Amino acid sequence: MSKRKSKESSLPLGQCISRAQKILRERFCHQSNNGNRFGIESQHKHLVELLKRTVVHGEGNSALIIGPRGSGKSMLLNDALKEVGEIKQIKENVLQVHLNGLLQTNDKIALKEITRQLQLENVVGDKVFGSFAENLTFLLEALKKGDRTSSCPVLFILDEFDLFAHHKNQTLLYNLFDISQSAQTPVVVIGLSCRLDALELLEKRVKSRFSHRQIHLLNSFNFQQYLKKFEEQLLLPAGFPDVCFAEKWNSNIQALLESRTVEDVLEKHFSRSKDVRSLQMLLMLVLSRITVSHPHINAADLVEAYRLQSMDSKVSILLGLSVLEVCLIIAMKHLHDIYEGEPFNFQMVQNEFQKFIQRKVHSVYNFEKPVIMKAFEHLQQLELIKPMEGVSVRSQKEYQLMKLLLDSGQIMDALQKYPNCPTDVRQWATSSMS
Ligand SMILES: Nc1ncnc2c1ncn2[C@@H]1O[C@H](COP(=O)(O)OP(=O)(O)O)[C@@H](O)[C@H]1O
Numbered sequence: 079m080s081k082r083k084s085k086e087s088s089l090p091l092g093q094c095i096s097r098a099q100k101i102l103r104e105r106f107c108h109q110s111n112n113g114n115r116f117g118i119e120s121q122h123k124h125l126v127e128l129l130k131r132t133v134v135h136g137e138g139n140s141a142l143i144i145g146p147r148g149s150g151k152s153m154l155l156n157d158a159l160k161e162v163g164e165i166k167q168i169k170e171n172v173l174q175v176h177l178n179g180l181l182q183t184n185d186k187i188a189l190k191e192i193t194r195q196l197q198l199e200n201v202v203g204d205k206v207f208g209s210f211a212e213n214l215t216f217l218l219e220a221l222k223k224g225d226r227t228s229s230c231p232v233l234f235i236l237d238e239f240d241l242f243a244h245h246k247n248q249t250l251l252y253n254l255f256d257i258s259q260s261a262q263t264p265v266v267v268i269g270l271s272c273r274l275d276a277l278e279l280l281e282k283r284v285k286s287r288f289s290h291r292q293i294h295l296l297n298s299f300n301f302q303q304y305l306k307k308f309e310e311q312l313l314l315p316a317g318f319p320d321v322c323f324a325e326k327w328n329s330n331i332q333a334l335l336e337s338r339t340v341e342d343v344l345e346k347h348f349s350r351s352k353d354v355r356s357l358q359m360l361l362m363l364v365l366s367r368i369t370v371s372h373p374h375i376n377a378a379d380l381v382e383a384y385r386l387q388s389m390d391s392k393v394s395i396l397l398g399l400s401v402l403e404v405c406l407i408i409a410m411k412h413l414h415d416i417y418e419g420e421p422f423n424f425q426m427v428q429n430e431f432q433k434f435i436q437r438k439v440h441s442v443y444n445f446e447k448p449v450i451m452k453a454f455e456h457l458q459q460l461e462l463i464k465p466m467e468g469v470s471v472r473s474q475k476e477y478q479l480m481k482l483l484l485d486s487g488q489i490m491d492a493l494q495k496y497p498n499c500p501t502d503v504r505q506w507a508t509s510s511m512s
């Protein structure tokens with residue numbers, strides 16, 4: 079390398095790639111928002127205002143953020159918290175409690191978690207509380223310093239809010255909303271939910287204490303913005319250690335966007351699901367195809383990633399079956415064709431399979447009945463077949479009526495791809511009448 083150039087640090091290609099992959103993967107997986115929010119500015123302003131009123135002026139408040147998964151609820155909240163946190167006068171003076179309906183599955187656990195997050199374990203000690211409300215009030219009282227005016231604002235953030243509504247008597251929600259309304263301790267309760275009807279889950283006494291502020295996020299961006307997001311997600315940041323590599327990478331990404339194929343794939347993906355998270359999952363697959371011998375993303379990578387992501391999951395299950403299990407599936411397919419979709423039972427499948435074997439001079443597929451039964455049960459465990467409803471379960475296993483949950487297209491598709499599929503088995507599948 080020339081002396082002139084060595085000023086600009088440069089790394090071996092392998093290191094460049096692993097650095098780039100690390101940066102991008104972190105971007106895709108951690109919910110940190112690298113780029114701009116789009117389409118949700120008004121919601122952002124609304125939320126910041128609301129939080130400010132609590133942390134600066136000591137008002138109690140409550141709100142719900144509602145939107146489908148991946149629509150940016152957590153991002154919106156985190157951004158707003160960050161912005162509010164930068165206001166000078168309140169820097170160390172705000173307490174946050176993060177709860178998640180998937181983790182705190184009942185109010186007792188939730189209260190323990192609140193105690194832990196407020197670091198009040200030593201204050202609570204071995205005290206015995208009469209009621210839940212008493213306990214919660216005690217916790218909040220403990221946060222007040224010397225005089226009443228200087229109590230800390232507390233933010234309660236309830237992710238998967240709708241799950242809290244299933245707790246017994248909705249005690250936690252009732253108490254939180256109740257304090258958020260009473261003027262003593264400034265408390266703001268923010269719920270995040272993907273259920274549009276989350277509010278309807280609340281009992282009347284709980285609902286009446288809620289402020290009825292709702293912030294909706296609706297993934298309401300268009301395809302052009304989506305393309306922009308695509309670009310934004312893949313560009314390397316300015317501080318990348320190897321400037322030369324970063325430049326090449328970024329110009330390649332821009333070139334990608336010109337390609338017709340890329341646009342087609344993204345358009346298909348966009349019409350299937352608009353949320354940014356599924357775009358990130360797609361890009362994750364794209365990124366994993368990058369190697370030293372193939373250091374830049376091309377259109378084919380995207381096509382392949384899209385194919386992988388949109389693959390029929392049942393077909394991929396079929397690809398992992400044993401030959402015996404595949405044979406049983408084929409027998410079921412024939413039964414399905416012969417009896418025009420009527421249910422079948424194990425005995426019928428076995429007979430069909432035997433017929434296939436008897437046509438061979440020397441068969442490698444001679445299995446004992448229990449083995450075949452085991453394979454049959456495995457198919458049921460995988461939910462490729464299922465017992466008919468409303469039929470008595472007491473009938474013998476062999477005669478229980480079953481239904482096939484695959485269509486012949488899926489079966490043929492899987493057989494095409496099945497690794498080392500024996501020719502006679504494949505022929506048997508294609509023969510219309512066995
Ligand atoms: N309007 C938007 N603008 C920018 N990024 C967005 C937007 N909506 C979603 N995202 C991105 O989508 C990803 C998932 O968002 P997240 O807040 O975790 O969704 P949720 O909590 O609603 O399930 C985040 O990486 C976020 O950056």
Ligand SMILES: [Mg+2]
Nearest residue numbers: 151152153237
């Ligand atoms: Mg979230």
